[in-house]
Amino acid sequence: MSDRVQHQEASINNFSSKKWYKVNGYGLVSGMGIGLVLYLLNCAFKGEWINLRSLFFQLIFSIVITFCIINSIFISQRLLKLTNEKGWLFLVVYYLSSIIGMLVAIEVIYLMQAWIFNHEYHFFHLEEARSSIMIVIIICTVIYVYTFQKRVMQTKLREKDIAVLRLSQMKTRAELATLQSKINPHFLYNSLNAIASLIHENPDKAERMTIQLSKLFRYSINQNQESLVTVEEEMEIVSTYLDIEKVRFGDRINFILSVDNELIKTKIPRFLIQPLIENALKHGLKDMVNGAELRIGVQKTDKIIITIGDNGVPFPDELETGYGLQSTYEKLKLLYNEDYEVQITNQPVKQITIFIPFINE
């Protein structure tokens, strides 16, 4: 919104200098063109080549006329701060200023003639004015209709562009939303079953787990449709998820979280880390009964480096991409296009490393 206002201000300021040169440049070229055409028509009409002297005058006169008309229109529009949108007022000013420009041009030409040939000059040439006003009105109408249609076309095209842009933005947002909102239903039912059990065994723990589960789901539903969150928020949800898993499976796994303090307020994709942790628990550490370790790190270099590693079963050579990994790639692609990197390594440690750039907001 503010962008547009600034843009408009800029165009008004440029009105006097840049645009004036541009308009007069066009005027010079079209004036010369018109003069040449008129000269050729004259020659054709008379059936012989008329001398170059009259070509020279024809050119000069045409240029003077175009200059006068163009600047008359330009100045009147500038003074009245008119734009096309003002409808009939614009039209009236447009025709009036064109006619005035023409009248001025006729007088200027007579003045020039008087000066060059030492003629006597007297003010106002009604005869020439009458005939040229007709010509001016016809030409002005042709130009107006042409520019009007061109503008209508451009507006339509721009509207289409905007619609396409909006559509693709909506699509991206919707895709991100579906990618983020997927918490395994299996996980939900098992957690609820655990709560049902805890209510009798340990009511306090049951209460805590209920709250943690709601927190996780609120985060996954993402009411505000934000695709980026701070590292702090994401890590809090990771901890919540890990707490729930601890209640379900006991302290079988040692979780190590390390986050670079400088990055706490940095924005990263929402729900980027949790699916990868779920993968590590499901595939890497599934069958490990003792000494299982899961490391989650967020480090700063010129990029943000996110690592999720474990000491369980190595990644297979024929790595199959399940929902977790695939959605990670899709999220990164939607948010960073090609500007991201994912590494999956077994040596020296087994981990997934994600490199993403800092996003300026």
Add this chain to the structure above:
Amino acid sequence: MNKCWNTLIIDDEELARQRLKRLLTPYECINIVGEAANGAEGLEQIERLNPDLIFLDIEMPVLNGFEMLGRLGKPPKVIFTTAYDQYAVKAFEEESVDYLLKPVEDERLAKAVNRLQSLQPGTDHPIPLDLLLKQLQVKKEIKTLTVKIGDRILLVKIQDLLYIEAEEKYVFLNTVDGKRNLTDFTITSLAEKLPDQFVRINRGTIINSELIKEIRRGFNGAFFFIMNDFKETKLNSSRSYNAVLKDIFDI
């Protein structure tokens, strides 16, 4: 006279086992003899305790519920406990199978126990294990393949995959945009894993049949395939694959 059931509970979550035990307390005919935290432990306990009935979770580490059943010669009566949505598992509707959805409902458990009691002794309903396995191991539809470039892992969408080619021990994924990437998959495992649109035309080549532009017959009786990429890649089949290819492409 009600029969008594020596019962074993197999579930990897302690809280889930506790809950089931609690829910089963009122039933005098259910006599809990043991618990196990995964399929391997379950197997061991079944052999040791020889229970009449097991409550069996499906998703478990080491050995899952089905794998465990598959290793038993004559399994006891089974009631599955699972968090799977009932509609996802049609095989559970079979007469011979009973299941409880987590979180387990009291009424549903009562029904399951009643059903046990009404069973005619001696009539043995075998568990349709094959059916269960088939329906639960939803054939994962591969959408992407992983490709390694140094340490970098890229995903290649299979719809962008033009053809796969093996050269000696290396396997390359060739995409529509002309890229050629080395993959760790073997050509045989790709042939198995990829959906039917991918067709093997000779020992070392699999093509994406949705991206064929033209099929021509070669001089030696084999076919050659012109692919729908900007290079119009040409690939030859080997004659030993002719019968299969004729069948697939109706030529």
